[in-house]
Amino acid sequence: MTETAILPAACRDLLDSVPTGLFIDGRFRPAQSGATFAVSDPASGDTLIEVADAGVEDASAAMESAVGAFDAWAATAPRERSEILRAAFDLVRKRADDFALLMSLELGRALPDSVNEVNYGAEFLRWFAEEAVRINGRYTTSPSGNGRILVTHQPVGVALAITPWNFPLAMGTRKIGPALAAGAPIIVKPAEETPLTMLALAQVFDEVGLPPGVLSVIQTSHAAQVSAPLIDDPRLAKISFTGSTEVGRMLLGQAAQNVQRTSMELGGNAPFLVFEDADIDLAVQGAFLAKMRNGGEACTAANRFLVHADVAEEFTSSLMDKMGQLQVGPGYAEGTTLGPLVNQQQFDSVAASVVGAVGEGARIRLGGEAIEGAGYFYPATVLDEVPADAPVTQAEIFGPVAVVSTFTTEDEAVSAANATEFGLAAYIYTRDVDRAFRVSERLESGMVGVNRGVISDVAAPFGGVKQSGLGREGGSEGIYEYLTTKYIAFT
The missing domain is CATH 3.40.605.10 (Aldehyde Dehydrogenase; Chain A, domain 1)
Incomplete structure (x- = not known):
């Protein structure tokens, strides 16, 4: 509280x-x-x-x-x-x-x-x-x-x-x-x-x-x-x-x-793809940055974590550990690493997205309950076993909530990543250079980060495709x- x-x-x-x-x-x-x-x-x-x-x-x-x-x-x-x-x-x-x-x-x-x-x-x-x-x-x-x-x-x-x-x-x-x-x-x-x-x-x-x-x-x-x-x-x-x-x-x-x-x-719904050959420690660090920059209130924030089934538990557990270390408090207070959401409307939207995901079968691995008291504080939250077509995967969460789904083939991953009207940012983690180029070209996104979780750069063109x-x-x-x-x- x-x-x-x-x-x-x-x-x-x-x-x-x-x-x-x-x-x-x-x-x-x-x-x-x-x-x-x-x-x-x-x-x-x-x-x-x-x-x-x-x-x-x-x-x-x-x-x-x-x-x-x-x-x-x-x-x-x-x-x-x-x-x-x-x-x-x-x-x-x-x-x-x-x-x-x-x-x-x-x-x-x-x-x-x-x-x-x-x-x-x-x-x-x-x-x-x-x-x-x-x-x-x-x-x-x-x-x-x-x-x-x-x-x-x-x-x-x-x-x-x-x-x-x-x-x-x-x-x-x-x-x-x-x-x-x-x-x-x-x-x-x-x-x-x-x-x-x-x-x-x-x-x-x-x-x-x-x-x-x-x-x-x-x-x-x-x-x-x-x-x-x-x-x-x-x-x-x-x-x-x-x-x-x-x-x-x-x-x-x-x-x-x-x-x-x-x-x-405009809006984003960034997929974050983690393939079975990825450096998981590097992927978790990138996921943390891509999700938690600005407390998740960013159009480039990773909105959907699509992780190969063979490494899903290792990735999710490590991400939970990292997000669980965040210190909630007023943004201007010393030691705070996760401030409040900007207003009541945003708070309600984030809370509703978690409730809706759980209703669709998602499992809460971290957080997931609104913090009582003054201000618009919501804890770092990790959900897994999220159906790929659940409503929470189709809209920007714009908050500190990571949603994890799994895939088994490259085609399945790309198809799930592109199954949205948005196309602003996307992220890929793999050690395979051929796959990195191949998947980057197939993703319907204006910007793609390969083995990096922060892609904004003043010297690079920022923008999206489709409804983004x-x-x-x-x-x-x-x-x-x-x-x-x-x-x-x-x-």
């Missing part, structure tokens, strides 16, 4: 230093209506702080500011854009401890995971600072010999980024970095649960001299109302969304009306999501 968390003085001091207004036209300001909403501590349910609650009129102001900033920012020298991004990277790194603690406060996650996100999220600023000066085109002679072909790239226009609660820094920098590098102003609507990190990032950009209007942050408690008029505005050129497939489908429908460019990083979305973020591909291609014909 947990007790109500009491915020340490350092946490309260940090909250007192965070901007709470909307960031529009280069300054923090209250919502025009004067409305605010509460940001809560998932470890207790108590209010951490009140922030400005954007309305339609605030969204309109952000759009006007972005449109007004576009021409000058697009014409800004790539090196200058690069240096602003690099300065922002340096300042985020300087404030790494504050960013990590802030994320653990509003998201609930254990502080070590927040430290990892600061390192990862900041790198997008450095990466795209370098990409800003490497936007390439081409100049060739037409094959017919009657002219020349010039291909160039230009900023797409004003972009809207809608970011999720589970990685409040990295999901922002992964969108802001390429937009600013490309010369496109961007309006960011962070998740209602975790706006503080994005406000702190806006403060960083303000301090390093980003011109007014190039970045806006408009947190709100009524996302659909605020986003709809922005998407309806024909001056909006680009939408980048990370979140559920259900919401992504709706946004795609709205974007179609003005034929806006879209990037959609379209477009790519990060890598050298990411900046082109914010650029249009222009062909100029010369005689």
Whole structure:
């Protein structure tokens, strides 16, 4: 049982230093209506702080500011854009401890995971600072010999980024970095649960001299109302969304009306395949990372462990031992390695997924019972003997629950892995290089990890197939999501 968390003085001091207004036209300001909403501590349910609650009129102001900033920012020298991004990277790194603690406060996650996100999220600023000066085109002679072909790239226009609660820094920098590098102003609507990190990032950009209007942050408690008029505005050129497939489908429908460019990083249902020849110690370590990063609240989290029957018990027992060592507590408390889930809705969803799996015949090997008391704490849980077609295998769990099923043949494993509408990430553990290539190519997934449990890399394209979305973020591909291609014909 947990007790109500009491915020340490350092946490309260940090909250007192965070901007709470909307960031529009280069300054923090209250919502025009004067409305605010509460940001809560998932470890207790108590209010951490009140922030400005954007309305339609605030969204309109952000759009006007972005449109007004576009021409000058697009014409800004790539090196200058690069240096602003690099300065922002340096300042985020300087404030790494504050960013990590802030994320653990509003998201609930254990502080070590927040430290990892600061390192990862900041790198997008450095990466795209370098990409800003490497936007390439081409100049060739037409094959017919009657002219020349010039291909160039230009900023797409004003972009809207809608970011999720589970990685409040990295999901922002992964969108802001390429937009600013490309010369496109961007309006960011962070998740209602975790706006503080994005406000702190806006403060960083303000301090390093980003011109007014190039970045806006408009947190709100009524996302659909605020986003709809922005998407309806024909001056909006680009939408980048990370979140559920259900919401992504709706946004795609709205974007179609003005034929806006879209990037959609949607739901996942990652399979984790362990073959009979795998290094089991290595596979368990990778499974732990793939499952428990961010407490399981990650779109790339391993959702289904498909393990060869010959090694299933060895793998499951070892995974139980490793997950059983996690220390549950407030994310910002010393020694915590598993914080609470983000809110009551997520807590209820995870608890229901376990109850449903047991009802389908699954066996609880570890955890499996909700923790009573304040906050949204759920223990590390391992289930085995899960039918391959059980409902728990078809939806994202988004929590600290590992679901183990078995297979006996490679074809059976691949078939089970692909038996989902999603296709974001997948993982394979095997010592057979031929099998690694063969299975990787057969898996219907945008990203595959071979003998590694963490695959996110700023230098690699991140994205999925099927109902997991379209477009790519990060890598050298990411900046082109914010650029249009222009062909100029010369005689």
